[in-house]
Amino acid sequence: MTSVTDRSARESTSKPFVVQEPMELLPFLLKNITSGGRNAIKSMLGRGQISVNGKVVTAFNYQLQVGQTVTLSKDKVVEMPPLIGLTILHEDEDLIIVVKDAGLLSIASDKETDLTAYRQLTAHVRASGNEYNRIFVVHRLDRDTSGVMMFAKSEEIQQQLQNSWQETVKERTYVALVEGMVKKPEGTINSWLKESKTLKMYSSHYPNDGLHAITHYKVIQSNKNFSLLEVSLETGRKNQIRVHMEDIGHPIVNDKKYGSKSKAINRLGLHARVLSFVHPRTGALLKFETEIPKMFLNPFREGFLVK
Template sequence: MDDSKFFIDDFDELSEEDENETVIVADKNGERIDVYISMSLEDMSRNSVQKLIADGRVTVNEKLIKSNYKIKINDVIKIIIPEPELLDVKAENIDINIVYEDNDLAVINKPQGMVVHPAAGHYGGTLVNGLMYHLKDLSSINGVMRPGIVHRLDKNTSGLMLVAKNDKSHNFLAACLKEHSINRIYYALVEGNVKDDVGKVDAPLGRSEKDRKKRAVTTKNSKNAVTNYQVVKRYGKYTLLKLKLETGRTHQIRVHMKYIGHAVVGDDVYGSKLNKFGLEGQLLHSKTVGFIHPTTGEYMEFDSELPEYFQRVLKIID
């Protein structure tokens, strides 16, 4: 496996969108450039941006600037993010539910509470550490920190994920994600009684201006995001939804559900802080994944049961 770049983009779909060179066209006037960039880029602190500027890795309209530069509408900001130091991500004998595996890919049923890939300050105990132990061969497209990871799930979201075992399969599956041909179905229990039996949330997502760790519906430095939903069952104060993703943005379902006034139950970031059911995270499960196999060309689909804690809550409210 080659020691390629560790991408800072934290979106669910990991593909060619991740680059070492990033270009932003400014959409506001008068804000300090270090503040603006840190609000625009994923996982980039203001201090990190200031260091990039000091190292001459940030230009505005092809000219070097200082951290106190005030941006102007339509400024072309170019940021060069250096290659990271090689990090030693170790294989670990972690229990992983491998639903299916062949020479090209694997389908994993990720439990709630497991982080998908290592990140700064958190290099062990992740799904990737376990995959390196159990699968051995993983694609190198997303570097040493995310080998095999084509798309991701939040730490407290459970369910099915695709893993690529070689670069050919990874590129094929990434292209399928981009053209929305992978069938991804989630189940979520949300707060309140959802009025319409079916619906679509088409609202762009970007970093929240109030809290850089959160995502929000916004038109500033955002990417399009589309979530389709269908009511499975109503429980009075709660609704069980079946959701189909057209795009895969960070926290997409959770933010979209909050946006329409029906936060996911157990989501202490975007929903209620009251933990009525003693949950350790949101009731959001990646239930089904369907895709064209990169080698055989055949359509394959896998389905998973709702986790025990999810079913327990449904019994309580029924």
């Protein structure tokens, strides 16, 4: 008995499909492979049987460009390495957008060689058929901060993004669970950040004494013990939100380094929720938004015990 997968593979290998208009990979396959259903095509993606311009692609929302060639193979099956603490939201020829869990390093430091987002994504792109494929860090999240991150697939794109970061990024929003009731419904924190000999960042309120940092916040909800804030960055400095929350007397929950005494949740109360930017090659405005972590809402539920 011939399976749908085998029929679809033979159909495509005899006649590769040329992309006529920009669209995501899954809709393109559904449009062009009449003998395969959605689940069958997703299975082929997962097994590494679909390639774009000769490179295996597994992301169903891979963005196709005009002129690219899409082929299927019943022979070439690639085992993609499992991702631990990472979820891919978007992948194309230039970028990978992921959600990182709290506790996972973005990239290894000199003292730490643990599993990192960088190492896992490098293995991911190399599993697509080219052992020389690489990824490049565009920005970082602290180990204990979760949320949306962007990586580049070439040094050219990395440099382009970093050199035009302020103009390219249109929105970078976090949610922060902090100690105490923040009384002002919204506000702006402005200081100059410096690093101590113990590698702790701190604020100087003298003009030009350090790196200028501006943080905006709005209160989402609060009670006498905790506040949930929407925080947006006008600048992106190391530990900026954590320092600024301590500055206003409302440190982030479970952030001992910056003054927290509460263990209301078993992780740092900071999550990078939204990242919106102009794609460096296509010029398209992309926006990636995640849910507020459920445990951030626990302190506002009736019967919650303060820890």
